[in-house]
Amino acid sequence: xxxxxxxxxxxxxxxxxxxxxxxxxxxxxxxxxxxxxxxxxxxxxxxxxxxxxxxxxxxxxxxxxxxxxxxxxxxxxxxxxxxxxxxxxxxxxxxxxxxxxxxxxxxxxxxxxxxxxxxxxxxxxxxxxxxxxxxxxxxxxxxxxxxxxxxxxxxxxxxxxxxxxxxxxxxxxxxxxxxxxxxxxxxxxxxxxxxxxxxxxxxxxxxxxxxxxxxxxxxxxxxxxxxxxxxxxxxxxxxxxxxxxxxxxxxxxxxxxxxxxxxxxxxxxxxxxxxxxxxxxxxxxxxxxxxxxxxxxxxxxxx
Numbered sequence: 001x002x003x004x005x006x007x008x009x010x011x012x013x014x015x016x017x018x019x020x021x022x023x024x025x026x027x028x029x030x031x032x033x034x035x036x037x038x039x040x041x042x043x044x045x046x047x048x049x050x051x052x053x054x055x056x057x058x059x060x061x062x063x064x065x066x067x068x069x070x071x072x073x074x075x076x077x078x079x080x081x082x083x084x085x086x087x088x089x090x091x092x093x094x095x096x097x098x099x100x101x102x103x104x105x106x107x108x109x110x111x112x113x114x115x116x117x118x119x120x121x122x123x124x125x126x127x128x129x130x131x132x133x134x135x136x137x138x139x140x141x142x143x144x145x146x147x148x149x150x151x152x153x154x155x156x157x158x159x160x161x162x163x164x165x166x167x168x169x170x171x172x173x174x175x176x177x178x179x180x181x182x183x184x185x186x187x188x189x190x191x192x193x194x195x196x197x198x199x200x201x202x203x204x205x206x207x208x209x210x211x212x213x214x215x216x217x218x219x220x221x222x223x224x225x226x227x228x229x230x231x232x233x234x235x236x237x238x239x240x241x242x243x244x245x246x247x248x249x250x251x252x253x254x255x256x257x258x259x260x261x262x263x264x265x266x267x268x269x270x271x272x273x274x275x276x277x278x279x280x281x282x283x284x285x286x287x288x289x290x291x292x293x294x295x296x297x298x299x300x301x302x303x
Contacts, residue, residue, distance in 0.1 A: 027231065037108050049219075059231035107143070134179075146185050147187075148188065153202075236303050266278075
């Protein structure tokens with residue numbers, strides 16, 4: 001006997017089943033949420049300017065949010081920069097534990113910029129390790145925002161044309177977009193929006209050296225983050241904006257001293273038998289950080 005599908009029933013089934021790769025719901029932040037920035041140089045340097053934090057604060061001005069920047073210059077999804085005097089795998093495990101201890105509700109990931117130097121042949125290994133990182137972050141239940149690398153600016157002769165490397169960066173950006181879509185993660189596309197393809201006379205506008213973003217570059221990136229995440233940030237007065245940036249800079253520097261002290265080997269590493277007794281001072285930065293955060297919240301919420 002030939003079976004027939006009932007049109008109405010078919011419609012209901014199709015309507016109720018959410019297709020794989022559906023976009024995540026609009027990002028909403030509330031008081032108590034903690035946002036972690038995790039990744040490479042682009043992420044680490046973001047703490048200097050505070051623009052990325054501020055755009056989230058301005059988008060949810062009534063929410064008391066906290067931010068922790070765990071960026072590390074030159075880092076990769078393998079935590080190549082985080083081993084210090086240990087292998088990267090040990091640094092990777094320390095990083096995962098640190099993230100778990102911070103109890104984030106949102107994690108903004110910035111990887112792919114350094115890995116792209118391996119070119120197309122390095123892409124499968126990058127994707128495999130990124131999947132591992134995402135799996136290791138899953139127990140936090142945090143919302144994941146994947147931020148792509150950006151193009152390099154063309155400085156002109158005698159420095160090399162970045163066009164060839166930009167093509168590799170695009171391969172990694174496309175891969176990040178596919179992974180974000182498949183995993184229902186948020187995605188911010190800096191590659192296609194931050195620095196346009198070189199046109200006309202070369203020159204630097206958004207970076208200091210074709211690679212590292214200036215304050216203007218971070219500000220433009222913040223605007224892209226707001227647009228791609230469909231945020232609606234309020235505008236701060238120039239005076240309040242400057243105060244928030246200053247407090248954010250000091251707060252981030254205090255946190256940097258807390259988790260990455262310059263003499264980390266003596267305080268926490270294999271030479272802690274010499275000065276490890278001073279490690280008790282590291283938690284003393286936390287009240288200073290929280291005091292600055294409270295003032296930032298007060299300034300933004302009163303706009």
